Amino acid sequence: MDATAEQLLWMYEKMIEIREYEETMARVYLEGKLPPKIQKGLAFDIGAGPVPGEMHLAAGQEPVAVGVCAHLRADDTVVGAHRPHHFAIAKGVDLDAMTAEMFGKDTGLGRGKGGHMHLFDPVVKFSCSGIVGAGAPQACGAALAAKKLGRDSVAVAFFGEGAANQGAFHEALNLAALWKLPVVFVVEDNKYGISVEKSASTAIASNAERAAGYGMPGVLIERNDALAVFKVAGTAVARARRGEGPTLIEVKTDRYFGHFQGDPETYRPKGEAKELRQHDPIPVLGALVRDMGLLDANSDAGLRQRIATRVQAAYDFGRNSPYPRPEDALLHVFAE
Amino acid sequence: MTTATQAKARMLTMAQAISEATAQEMARDPRVFVMGEDVGKYGGIFSATTGLLDKFGPDRVMDTPISETGFMGAALGAAAEGLRPISELMFVDFFGVCFDQIYNHIAKNHYMSGGACKYPLVITTGIGGGYNDAAQHSQCLYSIFAHVPGLKVVVPSNAYDAKGLMTTAIRDDNPVVFLYHKGIMGLSWMSYFEGSTNEVPEEPYAIPFGEARVVREGSDVTIVTLSQMVQKSLVAAETLAAEGISAEIVDLRTLVPLDRATVLKSVAKTGRLLVADEDYLSYGLSGEIAALVAEHLDSIRLKAPVRRLAVPDVPIPFSRPLEQFAIPQVDNIVASVRGLMTAKVY
Numbered sequence A: 001m002d003a004t005a006e007q008l009l010w011m012y013e014k015m016i017e018i019r020e021y022e023e024t025m026a027r028v029y030l031e032g033k034l035p036p037k038i039q040k041g042l043a044f045d046i047g048a049g050p051v052p053g054e055m056h057l058a059a060g061q062e063p064v065a066v067g068v069c070a071h072l073r074a075d076d077t078v079v080g081a082h083r084p085h086h087f088a089i090a091k092g093v094d095l096d097a098m099t100a101e102m103f104g105k106d107t108g109l110g111r112g113k114g115g116h117m118h119l120f121d122p123v124v125k126f127s128c129s130g131i132v133g134a135g136a137p138q139a140c141g142a143a144l145a146a147k148k149l150g151r152d153s154v155a156v157a158f159f160g161e162g163a164a165n166q167g168a169f170h171e172a173l174n175l176a177a178l179w180k181l182p183v184v185f186v187v188e189d190n191k192y193g194i195s196v197e198k199s200a201s202t203a204i205a206s207n208a209e210r211a212a213g214y215g216m217p218g219v220l221i222e223r224n225d226a227l228a229v230f231k232v233a234g235t236a237v238a239r240a241r242r243g244e245g246p247t248l249i250e251v252k253t254d255r256y257f258g259h260f261q262g263d264p265e266t267y268r269p270k271g272e273a274k275e276l277r278q279h280d281p282i283p284v285l286g287a288l289v290r291d292m293g294l295l296d297a298n299s300d301a302g303l304r305q306r307i308a309t310r311v312q313a314a315y316d317f318g319r320n321s322p323y324p325r326p327e328d329a330l331l332h333v334f335a336e
Numbered sequence B: 001m002t003t004a005t006q007a008k009a010r011m012l013t014m015a016q017a018i019s020e021a022t023a024q025e026m027a028r029d030p031r032v033f034v035m036g037e038d039v040g041k042y043g044g045i046f047s048a049t050t051g052l053l054d055k056f057g058p059d060r061v062m063d064t065p066i067s068e069t070g071f072m073g074a075a076l077g078a079a080a081e082g083l084r085p086i087s088e089l090m091f092v093d094f095f096g097v098c099f100d101q102i103y104n105h106i107a108k109n110h111y112m113s114g115g116a117c118k119y120p121l122v123i124t125t126g127i128g129g130g131y132n133d134a135a136q137h138s139q140c141l142y143s144i145f146a147h148v149p150g151l152k153v154v155v156p157s158n159a160y161d162a163k164g165l166m167t168t169a170i171r172d173d174n175p176v177v178f179l180y181h182k183g184i185m186g187l188s189w190m191s192y193f194e195g196s197t198n199e200v201p202e203e204p205y206a207i208p209f210g211e212a213r214v215v216r217e218g219s220d221v222t223i224v225t226l227s228q229m230v231q232k233s234l235v236a237a238e239t240l241a242a243e244g245i246s247a248e249i250v251d252l253r254t255l256v257p258l259d260r261a262t263v264l265k266s267v268a269k270t271g272r273l274l275v276a277d278e279d280y281l282s283y284g285l286s287g288e289i290a291a292l293v294a295e296h297l298d299s300i301r302l303k304a305p306v307r308r309l310a311v312p313d314v315p316i317p318f319s320r321p322l323e324q325f326a327i328p329q330v331d332n333i334v335a336s337v338r339g340l341m342t343a344k345v346y
């Protein structure tokens, strides 16, 4: 399946937007967390600053999000994991509300209840979870609902290679194949589950091979490349939409930042992230769209400028929005 | 003071104390080994296993896949064969993915075997909020473990206790759940209560389970508490003392076994009880302590009704003002005690 000019440009634009979003967050996140030393022995305070708590960024992993989401409609479901921003942006989650959520503001997707790992947008059917492996069965449920309701929508579960060792992953694969559900499982292999390398956590090299054990197609994508993901995902999504059942895809991708911001990364060879950035997938797609004459240098610069402005506006919105009232903590335990 | 080492107290963080106890028991007993996510090179996300890999190597300090059901079940299986595993559940919140192994098997197999089989294992796990990690990474949940018969439950509040209790946990022939609050581990990347970092002797020592500690004596009110809330209560007690209110603080240290005698003795003395807890309010620890006192009103005279301070039955919210509201703070302890001083029983 070849990408149309429109799809190529969309993927390029979204990758830039995701990268801009993550690089901005990396800066904003540090605000207020370093000096002044508020306590003896404290180098960094995870609970301080305008965006407190854990922060898992996905810079480098853009191809997975855009290559798959290019095939999705608003009524298709995406379930992400603890590193969710790239999927959320590619799925079309409202950027202002998502950002406000990370600042813990009342205008956020979850009115400040969820934070960055727990983003819920029913409008574009996006959700995620901080519990590793939790998403795959949930995507099965969305796909089951589509089937029961006679819709041709599909569901996609995205998660890391670390999550593929959870029981939930294996149970979900069996369910999906057994019930022939319109679901696509996408494993992002960024080599690490926090500090543990895939080779130290997983008995086989490629999770795609595991698909055979559950009776579904499995495809390994060895390059962190949006077009390569686009092609394979196109086949998988179309198969699901036709009612022919699930597919398991694994993509070898790169994590440029630490597992979370503030990760000392002592487990990772020095300079590895820098080396990975030499193979940045964004300029690769940029060169392609320019070669194809879809974009010239001028419009490329304009595009980047527009995106930077858009992302900055979302951060301004998040920062300037009001906090919820403290006692609002008591709301939303049950539906009214 | 004759030597420099005697002159200078050896201060350890709670994280250092836990890993020291573990290292000493591993050196003493070759059957002890550690497994869990990121316990090796990383040294544990909350530094509870720092230095162990270098000392004991990858056969005894094993990084696991993210497969909690797998390695909790494996801990049971290895313990049944006579090994003494320490199995780390990175955050207590993740118990959800492996609780069958814990509550249907680890907790019950000894009983169901009529005492024939033993499961000497320790589950270590990080608990607590206060740093905006939201609803899936901030819970305490010790009450859930304590509710299930067959698990000993340890919840230390400081480094000295943590070392002694960890040693006891490893030597115990029963499954022990050892829950350490992240906000008192003395981590370099999270603001913490400094009272939890204290003097810890280098030589191994064991603190028996089921012995609460009166960490501050007082005459007007008893605060029964545990974990990080002990440190908050100590700060609150200073404020209260300035107002002429004398608070006694009882640190439970272990929930199973529970030192009921110390609680009752203190409440009998002060006549007022506040339970300060970071777990959910309903159906948990605070209710248990309140019930204990209620059951002894034939021998204890209360001057005020029992008060409970806990998370008001909502998941832990992310946003700072919401989280500060949901998790009891020092000011809430002070206010609750003031309220107790003017309350009356009829």
Ligand SMILES: Cc1ncc(C[n+]2csc(CCOP(=O)(O)OP(=O)(O)O)c2C)c(N)n1
Residues within 6 Å of the ligand: A082, A083, A130, A131, A132, A133, A159, A160, A161, A162, A163, A164, A188, A190, A192, A193, A194, A259, B037, B066, B068, B090, B094, B097
């Ligand atoms: C059930 C559960 N176990 C452990 C964790 C802690 N944890 C959070 S992210 C992570 C690593 C996940 O690795 P992977 O699935 O490969 O995703 P990546 O972080 O590489 O994107 C771990 C162990 C968790 N959140 N949930």
